[in-house]
Amino acid sequence: MRRILRRRELVVDDWRYAGEEPAAGAAAGPGTAALAGAEVPMDAALIIPLAELRRDPTRWHGRCGRLGVRLGPADAVEELAGELPFLSLVALEFPNPGDGRGYSQARLLRERFGFRGELRAVGAGVRQDQVFLLARCGFDAIELAAGEDPQASQRAFSRYDVAYQPGSPQVAIRRQRFHARP
Amino acid sequence: MYRYDDLDQAFVEQRVAEFRDQTRRHLAGELSEDEFRPLRLRNGLYIQRHAPMLRIAIPYGLLSSRQLRKLADIARRYDRGYGHFTTRQNLQLNWPALADVPDILAELATVQMHAIQTSGNCVRNVTADHLAGIARDEIDDPRPYCEIIRQWATLHPEFTYLPRKFKIAVTGSPEDRAASEVHDIGLQLRRDAHGDIGFTVRAGGGLGRAPMIGQLIREFLPLPELLAYLEAILRVYNRHGRRDNINKARIKVLVKSLGVARFREEVETEWSAGRERAPRLEPAEIERMRAFFRPQPYEVLADFEVAAGREPAFQAWYRYNTRPHRVPGYRAVFVSLKAHGAVPGDMTSQQMEAVAELAERLSFGLVRTTHSQNLLLADVRQRDLYELWRQLAALGLAMPNIGTLTDMIACPGLDFCSLANAGTLGVARQIQQRFDDLDYLYDLGEIEIKMSGCMNACGHHHVGHIGILGVDKHGEQWYQISLGGSANGFTALGEVIGPSVPQDEVAATIGRIVETYRARRTEGERFIDTLRRLGLTPFREHAYAAHPAAA
DSSP states (O other): OOEEEETTEEEEOOOEETTOOOOTTOOOOSSEEEETTEEEETTSOEEEEHHHHHHOHHHHHTOSSOEEEEEOTTSOGGGGGGGGGGOSEEEEEOSSTTOOHHHHHHHIIIIISOOOSEEEEESTTOOGGGHHHHHHTTOOEEEOOTTOOHHHHHHHTTSOSOBSSSOSSSOBHHHHHHHHOO | OOOOOHHHHHHHHHHHHHHHHHHHHHHTTSSOHHHHHHHHHTTTEEEOSSSEEEEEOOGGGEEEHHHHHHHHHHHHHHSSSEEEEOTTSOEEESOOOGGGHHHHHHHHHTTTOOOTTSSSSSBOOOEEOTTTTTOTTOSSOSHHHHHHHHHHHTTOSSSSSOSSOBOEEEEOSSSOTTOGGGSSEEEEEEEOTTSOEEEEEEEOOBOSSSOBOOEEEEEEEEGGGHHHHHHHHHHHHHHHSOOSOGGGOSHHHHHHHHOHHHHHHHHHHHHHHHTTTSOOOOHHHHHHHHHTTOOOOOOOOOOOOTTTTSOHHHHHHHHHHEEEOSSTTEEEEEEOOOOTTSOTTEEEHHHHHHHHHHHHHHSTTEEEEOTTSOEEEEEEEGGGHHHHHHHHHHTTOOOSOTTSTTSOEEOOGGGTOSSOSSOSHHHHHHHHHHTOOHHHHHHHOSOOEEEESSTTOTTOGGGSSEEEEEEEETTEEEEEEEEOOBOSSSOBOOEEOSSOEEGGGHHHHHHHHHHHHHHHOOTTOOHHHHHHHHOSHHHHHHHTTTOTTOO
């Protein structure tokens, strides 16, 4: 069972990755579409790789279920700009904690392309020591890696109550200073 | 100098708490060494040959007496009573215990200091000209901008996991005393045709493997755009810099592979696209920062012939170890960490405390660290110089060799560093012994020796007039010698003169090189100028003349 911190709350993932077995207890709905040999209910919330969207965009635009796309660190978010109105979720992959490309992808999606859906950090590089930075770059969902303690990750959101850069929820130190000044 | 407000203070304290928890988790086995490494590196902690090494940040090289006393105290209580000042103006402790590091960081936080981002693949300590604010040729004081950059870069959410380390230097004078052209980003303050202040931006400089001089990216960047432009450069680098090979991950490789024109285009495009959301530097913020670096309350004094009628030793010190000051009646004074027989850049706790005391009495309670691994008392009344000299001499800190051959830069080398191929300290000692005659040193004049124990070039050997690089040759320590490098006004990379030489031949080889200079120089010509005029050939020929071992 995949564990997600969504806006800091621990929830069981209600999304399915393409090619993945349906989560236990989830009823397969009517109307299925084939993907890589797997049967996917038309109305399931489904995350597909960018390559799959690229291969057949019209097919995916016509789905009735919510659609998400998963990007690798080398993928250009610019490619996704036109697709964002169709997407409820973008998952960005951090293969290891040292690979910081996802932070730039996230800020671009949020700030330049105005993406308002779920922005999810996934992969082995998503650890509690990255949570504070991820949140400030616009991620609102953290997919907990195996062995990560959810409480520790939840606490990590508020490891600092000050920060030098804009972001949320803490206001940047510079702004605080100017607001404090008469 | 900059003073923390309660927000800055809260930040460093929370950083200490975070690292304390990370260290606890590591020691409890919850974080493996591989997982802990990037976290400890971002707090300045390396694991070295003998013990951890802690690199403490000295932002743009500025310290108060109180801070220097705290460093002395930490070095004594947690280390072996000394520290090592680096070319990037930081202080390294060579022997702290891992479990003590959170306490050391907590001690630092009590005097508004930290070790944040002094290592790891992130934006490092921002460095500046050591004569900032007092140089006669200065266009604007670089330190307010350094502090702005320091705050912007501190735990930047987007740029804390870059492909590789990232170094920024800012200089406010035409003469580049901060080696800004060999930094990942070099910012040079300048005025445009309207008299407005801005920056010339260079990127892609760096030493280490495949050294490169920074390329001109923008001739003039208006002040309010500083952070927006830095974000654009960092974003292009973070997205496109190589991550598959640590030796090709610096921004210089990206600049080179794209070509400077294409790199510039990428940066400018990103800058235009991101401008609306990027932080803009408001005039109020610049003014707030500038207020921290206002000129000292100088007395109204006149210049005078300080050395006239004094003993020759004082005259030599005055000539070599002091520099002109913008304000009449004052001088800037080097505290030489290059005594013959001592390790370049090393200083004992006792010396630190004594210098803190002298700074309080004679230089407004401030001390600076320099790129050349010395300290500087920036604002000394000329009438106090004689007394200061006597005090420094008693402390072993008045070696009158600043700017001469024995004012050399050296990394800690194989004796401490786990990356090094060869020792540097023994070679430094050998050079000090061979060139111990001050009259001879003075006759040679201005010569910069820079020495690194490995390719990573922490000793900046590529930009030494004489560069020395330690190499491992079948388990033995040999040294490659290069000539013609410079990072001061006219940046150039040195050229290797030929085969490397064994350890006991280094000083003798340098001896033959400088003898060639003495024989061939014209009246008053500096070593580097003779070298540029004649080229390497005559030096190369003589360097190996009496040297059968070289092959």
